[in-house]
Amino acid sequence: MDEFFIILIRGIGIGAVYSLVAVSFNIVYQSSGILNFAQGHMLILGGVFASIFLPQHASVLTWFVLLGAGALCLAILMAIQGYITLLPLKSSVEQHSWLITTLAVSVIISALILITKGPFTLVVRDPFPPLRAFGVVTPAAYVIAPVLAITACLALRWFHSRTLIGLAMSALSQDLDAAKAAGIRVRRLQILSFAISGLVVGAAGFSAGSILTITPTSPINYVLNGFVAAVIGGIGSNAGALVGGPLVGVLSMWAAYNAGGEYQNAVSLALLVIILMFRPQGLFGRVSARQV
Amino acid sequence: MVTGTQASTSRPYPQSKPRGSFKLAGETWIGVIFIIASILIPALSGSDYWLHIFLLLNLYMVVSICQNLLLTDAGQVSFGQGAVFGVAAYTVGIFSGLHGFPLWLGLLAGLAAGIALGLLFALPALRVKGFYLGFVTIAAATVMPEMLNAFSDITNGINGISLRVRWMHESWLLGMSPLALLIGALTIVTLIAHNYLRTTALGRRMRVAALSPETALTLGYRPGVVRSIAFLVAAIGTSLAGVLYGPLLGFLSPDAFHFDLSIFFFFAVIVGGSGRLLGPLVGTAILYLVPNVLLVDLVEYRLLGYGVTALLIMLLFPDGIIGTIVKQIRQRKTAIRPASIDLRPLLEMNFPKKDQRAAHADEPAVAVKDARRQFGQVVALNNVDLVVKPRTIHGLVGPNGSGKTTLLNVLTGLNRLDGGSVYVFGVKANHLPAAGIAQLGIARTFQTPRIFEDLTVWENLQLGLDANRQPSDEMLLAAFGKLRQPLSECWPEQLSHAQRRMLELLRCIGTGSDLLLLDEPAAGLSGEERTRFATLLRLLRDELHLTVVLVEHDLSLVWRLADEITVLDAGAVVARGNAAEVKENPAVQKLFWGERDA
Numbered sequence: 011m012d013e014f015f016i017i018l019i020r021g022i023g024i025g026a027v028y029s030l031v032a033v034s035f036n037i038v039y040q041s042s043g044i045l046n047f048a049q050g051h052m053l054i055l056g057g058v059f060a061s062i063f064l065p066q067h068a069s070v071l072t073w074f075v076l077l078g079a080g081a082l083c084l085a086i087l088m089a090i091q092g093y094i095t096l097l098p099l100k101s102s103v104e105q106h107s108w109l110i111t112t113l114a115v116s117v118i119i120s121a122l123i124l125i126t127k128g129p130f131t132l133v134v135r136d137p138f139p140p141l142r143a144f145g146v147v148t149p150a151a152y153v154i155a156p157v158l159a160i161t162a163c164l165a166l167r168w169f170h171s172r173t174l175i176g177l178a179m180s181a182l183s184q185d186l187d188a189a190k191a192a193g194i195r196v197r198r199l200q201i202l203s204f205a206i207s208g209l210v211v212g213a214a215g216f217s218a219g220s221i222l223t224i225t226p227t228s229p230i231n232y233v234l235n236g237f238v239a240a241v242i243g244g245i246g247s248n249a250g251a252l253v254g255g256p257l258v259g260v261l262s263m264w265a266a267y268n269a270g271g272e273y274q275n276a277v278s279l280a281l282l283v284i285i286l287m288f289r290p291q292g293l294f295g296r297v298s299a300r301q302v
Numbered sequence: 303m304v305t306g307t308q309a310s311t312s313r314p315y316p317q318s319k320p321r322g323s324f325k326l327a328g329e330t331w332i333g334v335i336f337i338i339a340s341i342l343i344p345a346l347s348g349s350d351y352w353l354h355i356f357l358l359l360n361l362y363m364v365v366s367i368c369q370n371l372l373l374t375d376a377g378q379v380s381f382g383q384g385a386v387f388g389v390a391a392y393t394v395g396i397f398s399g400l401h402g403f404p405l406w407l408g409l410l411a412g413l414a415a416g417i418a419l420g421l422l423f424a425l426p427a428l429r430v431k432g433f434y435l436g437f438v439t440i441a442a443a444t445v446m447p448e449m450l451n452a453f454s455d456i457t458n459g460i461n462g463i464s465l466r467v468r469w470m471h472e473s474w475l476l477g478m479s480p481l482a483l484l485i486g487a488l489t490i491v492t493l494i495a496h497n498y499l500r501t502t503a504l505g506r507r508m509r510v511a512a513l514s515p516e517t518a519l520t521l522g523y524r525p526g527v528v529r530s531i532a533f534l535v536a537a538i539g540t541s542l543a544g545v546l547y548g549p550l551l552g553f554l555s556p557d558a559f560h561f562d563l564s565i566f567f568f569f570a571v572i573v574g575g576s577g578r579l580l581g582p583l584v585g586t587a588i589l590y591l592v593p594n595v596l597l598v599d600l601v602e603y604r605l606l607g608y609g610v611t612a613l614l615i616m617l618l619f620p621d622g623i624i625g626t627i628v629k630q631i632r633q634r635k636t637a638i639r640p641a642s643i644d645l646r647p648l649l650e651m652n653f654p655k656k657d658q659r660a661a662h663a664d665e666p667a668v669a670v671k672d673a674r675r676q677f678g679q680v681v682a683l684n685n686v687d688l689v690v691k692p693r694t695i696h697g698l699v700g701p702n703g704s705g706k707t708t709l710l711n712v713l714t715g716l717n718r719l720d721g722g723s724v725y726v727f728g729v730k731a732n733h734l735p736a737a738g739i740a741q742l743g744i745a746r747t748f749q750t751p752r753i754f755e756d757l758t759v760w761e762n763l764q765l766g767l768d769a770n771r772q773p774s775d776e777m778l779l780a781a782f783g784k785l786r787q788p789l790s791e792c793w794p795e796q797l798s799h800a801q802r803r804m805l806e807l808l809r810c811i812g813t814g815s816d817l818l819l820l821d822e823p824a825a826g827l828s829g830e831e832r833t834r835f836a837t838l839l840r841l842l843r844d845e846l847h848l849t850v851v852l853v854e855h856d857l858s859l860v861w862r863l864a865d866e867i868t869v870l871d872a873g874a875v876v877a878r879g880n881a882a883e884v885k886e887n888p889a890v891q892k893l894f895w896g897e898r899d900a
Contacts, residue, residue, distance in 0.1 A: 045433050094613075098620055109379060109436060110572050110616045113565065117609030124602050230561065234441045241434075272452040279441040286430050286438065 015144040017263045023152025024221060025259020026159040027053070030214035031236025032243065032251035033162055034207040040183035040246055041203035044095060044108045048116035049211060050233030052088060056080055056215020057224040058123065061132040064219075068137040077216050084212025085205040091115055092204025096197060116229065124226035134219030151221045158217055159255065162210050163248045169206075179203060183246065231275060235262065238282045244292025253293065257281075329580040329624070330497045334490050336583060337363070341486045345477040357482055357550055359590050360489045364543035366570040366582030367492050368536040373568075374577035375505060376532030377512025379432060381564050382423055382439030383540050385446040388559030390416030390544025395463035395554040396456060405467060405549070412545035413538075420537020424530040443561035450556035462555035465548040485546055492539050497579055499535070503768035508532050509754060510765060517752040520714050521769045521813065522740035562605070566590075569612040575622025577756065584623055641796040643759070643804055644788065645834055648811075649841065651781035665728040667692045667817050667849040668713060672722035675708055675873075682708040684873040685722070690866075692816075695843055695850045697864030697881075699857060701893065705873040706853045707749065710819050713851075714746050715739040726817070740769075745810035746819035751802045753794045760789035762805055766812030778846070782812055800827045804835070811842065817849045818842070824856050832856075836863055857894065861885065869893065 031049055038046050046052075059080040065072070094115070098107040138150035169176040179199055181189040190196050215222065223231070239258050243250020258281060262274040285292065326334075337360065344352035365387050372378045393415040398408030419442075426438045450457045457463070470481040478486075499505040511518040511525035518525045548554050566589060574585025589611065593604040619626045668690035675683040682705045690696045698706050711717035712724060715736030724731045731739050745766070754762055767782060785808075797805065803823055810818050824832055836859065842848040854860050860867060861881040869877040869890050877887040884890055 045437075094617070097617060107616055107620060109433060110569075111613060113381075114569070114609050114613035114616065117562075117565065117605060118613065121602070121606035121609055125606065227560075230440075230444055234437070234444060237437050238441075241437075270452060272448045275441065275448060276445045276452075279438075279445050282438060282441060283426055286426055286434060290430055290434075 012146055013267065015146050016148075017267055018260060019144070019146065019148050020152050020221075021260030021263035022256045023148070023155050023218075023259070024263065025239070025256035026155035027214055027218045027222070027232070027255070028235045028239040028258050029159045029251045029255025030155070030162060030210060030218075031232055032240035032255055033159070033166070033248050034211040034214075035236060035240045036246050036248055036251060037166070037203050037207040037210065038092070041179050042096070042182075042200045043186075044112070045237070045245075046088075046091070046095075046204075046207070047109070047112040047233060048091065048119060048229075049207070049236060050229035050231070051116045051119040052084055052208060052211045053215040053232050053236075054123070054222065054224055054229045055087070055119065056084055056212040057134055057219035057222045058127070058132060058215075059083060059212070060134040060216045060219035061224060064135060064137070064216075066135055068135075070137065073137050077213060080216035081209045081212040084215070085208040088208030088211075089201050089205040092201045095204075096200055116233070120226045120229060127226070129226060132224040134222075134224070136220040149220060151218050155214070155218045155221070156256075158214060159252060162213075163252055166206075166210075166248060175199070175202070234275060234282075235259075235278050238278045238285075241282060241292055242285055244294040247292065247294040250292055250294035324498055324501060326494065327497055327579055329578060329628075330493055333493045333580050333583050337486060337489045337493070341478065341482050342476065345482060348477060353482065354550070355591075355594065357485050359587060360485045361543045361547055361550065362567070362570070362590055363583050363586045364489050364492045365540050365567050366574070366586045367489075367496050368539040369567045370571045370574075370576060370582040371496055371499070371539075372532055372536040373571055375500070375512070376508045376529055376536075377431075378427055378529060378532060379436040380423055380439045380533075380536075381436050381561070381568055382443040383536070383567050384559060384561065384564030385439075385443040386416050386420045386423075386537055386540045387544040387547070387563070387567075388446055388450075389419045390541035391547040391559070392450060392457060392463070392554055394545045394548045395465050399463040399465035399548065399554070400458060409545045412548075413541045416541025416544050417534070417537045420533050420540065421530070423537075424533035427529050427533060428526045440561060440564065443564040447556045447559050447561070450559070457556070460556060462553055463548075464553050466552050467549045470549050481546070481549060485550070488542055488546070492542075493579065493583070495539075500579075503764075504528075504531065506757065506761060506765055506768060509756065513754055514752050516716055516736075517748075517765075519716065519736035520740050520744075520746050521765060522737050523769070524735070524737045566608065569608055571622075572612060573615045573622055575625030575628070578622065578624040578628060581622055581624045588623070640798065641759070641792045642798070642801050643808065644785070645804070645838060647781045647784035648808070649834075649837065651777055665692065666690060666725070667727060668696075668851065669725040669728075670709070670713075670722070671725075673709070673712060673719050673724065674721035675705075675712060675717060675719055681873050683712070683719070683722075686870070686873070686875055688868055688875070690817075690849060690851055692849050693843060693847045694865040695839060695852055695863050697860040697867040698851055698853045698870065699855070699860055699867060700870035700876070703872075704870040706870055707821060708873075709870070710746060710821055710851070710853060713739075713819060714744060740815075743814075743816040744819065745769075745813045745815035745817070747803070747806045747810060747821055747823055749821045749825075751806040753797075753802045753805060755794050757794075758790050759792040759794055759797065759805060760786055762794065763789065763809055763812060766809035770812060770814040778811070778814065782808075800831050803827070804831075807838075811846075811848075815848075817851070819851045819853075821853045822855060823852070824854055824859055832859060839863060 031053055034049055035045055038044055063076055095108050095111045136149060136151055140147050140149050141153060170180050178194050181194060182196060182199060186196065235258050239254035240251055242254030242257060258278055261281065262277050265273045265277040340356045340360065344356050365383055369383050372380050390412040394408040394412035397403045397411045398405050423439055423442070427435055451459050471479045474480050475483065507518065507523060507528050511528040515525040518528065570585035570589050571582050572585065573589060574581030574583065589608050593607050615622060621629055666689050668688060670686055670688040673683045673686040686709065698709065700706055708717060712719055713726065715731065715734060719732055726739060726742050726744060729742055763782065763785065767779065794802065803826065807820065807823055824835055827835060839850055843850060852860065852864060864881060866880055867878065867884045868875060869884060871893055876889045876893065877884050
């Protein structure tokens, strides 16, 4: 029974991290049609930030201040990445240039972590005490992540429907050309969406740092699982991402417990293929009608 | 204008399928010389170390060529070619290294395993494309080495597999071992095969399926099938390189096939210049040799090196190294002089005397009954009836949004009806796949002409001839043959908008279809071009006995040309009849000229 609750609670906890990655995918995708391959690397950079700056016995206040600082750093970094990614699109010579530029950025980030920190696993010290529920002890980060995920989704919903900038961003996702014609400064909003995406994923990496595997090669796992979560929920749907993440998390946690850690990604891949074959628009996605 | 002499029957039509006349492109020659030199020079100088490095480079170049084929010819973003390579390599190791089966058996098994994985990638490619496929394949490339560890009873896990094949390394000819000769031959053959594929109908179809699936469908073949073939071809080449990896290195470990390897192949194509034949060779050489020569002591910087290189190349030279060079040369050569397609060979062609196209003599070419189609709340087709008599020009007119293009889409199977039925030459076509409908003998043009910039104007035309299933069209083919010479050096960017429309129309004629559906073909044509266009259409009807459905906004052209006219408004038929009848119809007058007696 303990095992069941461990898989469930920790699965949902780590799944919430996948949800957050999925949500950060969505933010960029909605405004530009770009899926950032380096999103998992940004998440891990949030964790690296925590491992460097978070002191051993940090107070709650310090933790919150550093959370904000970390998220802001990632927001700036992703704004820069967004600017670089959108540069070649001006001439629209190569439609899929972003596939390559974001992939290249992901390789560079991995390489930089390797050069500065070596191939070792970095440790983040969680200042909060572990919780005890359903008879199992759970590190606090497994609870913080779902809270953060839900908060992020609610905040984004408010932002997209209640603020002028948010509404303009929603317009981009509906019809880019029409938005352009209506006088919306598309490029600026797109870079802003990269920054907001960095804010979300940076906060996630910082606060869930203690339950992430932070090595130069681990980001790809979070990119993939985050993508699978996004596809299950339907790309572009944040509510879907909230469901998709925990689903992936629990399933891969179950696989890790019963078969071994090396099967986690295999299970996610199988899930991805099944969804794409049978319901490519995801659980909450819309079907696009027109082709010609 | 139409001369009836039989003179040109004796003149053989210049074959579009180059049997024996296949010429290697300049880039291929350079590539072949580079490959030979890369193996011969280290072999002659007796440096085992460099020979080893360059042989491995050659194997990687083979994979990159396949990646290039997949990415640019077939338009498939696969980040998983390293996994195909690795599975092929590992299977040889398991068979011949661990279990001591003879090497040839191991090689065959490796080939089969690699191809099987490559075909697995094709499976999701049938459903999804672009970044979806990229993620699926990168996930597979991540999982593959993990599985090598997970199934350590079979793969020997992190201990790896030793595979020593001594005879393959013994000096045999000019200091080269059988293995060196084999690898060199494989690289050369792969390069030439890619060059050759591009001159074939299959190669052209791959590019069309990649760039415009709907064009592929209307030319009568399924993009999914073509994509699967591309994955198959790429998997064969990649696996051939993979099975030689073990014998070359003598040792296999899971770490060698980390997903970085897949990304390396992808970047190699981009850096070299995607789409160029020589691109993958140059890209692989730079990305592999520079870190291995310059950064020997700084292994950790290797990753950074090619990440930065790929990023900079994409930002500064989006066409890649070879792509940029070729572009420079081409721009200097042809300072984009406007070109035009000479219609005379077609207008003056010798038409077959007797009617060879009597197959559909009496059947209506198109019969639409009670057609309904709704998009959300919009009723695009509201109980439309349409009968197009064979060997007539049928005008389809109406204001914007009246359902003309939807009707064409339904006729070609790109849209499906919610109710009613469609018959094409007497065959019920409601549920036929789009490619199947095209094969009944339908060709269509689009409002925005589907012209492919990377193909020459002649190759664009050839797409139609490739789809021609009527061997009896000798006259037509002969007439097209005369266009080959002037157009094979001509690129679409040299054509005006009107000329592009003409090119697409000629492509449709080339398919040998009995029914042409033309979506606003005269838009943007000058007066003189209009006259020639009208002459051509009449010729198609009277001499080739084609049926033409003409969607057009230029009403005077329609009144002049069409034998029968159907007027659509808001998805419903308002009037039908010949030009005189339709013109006098009050509903039509109201539609096009407003109320007269207001």
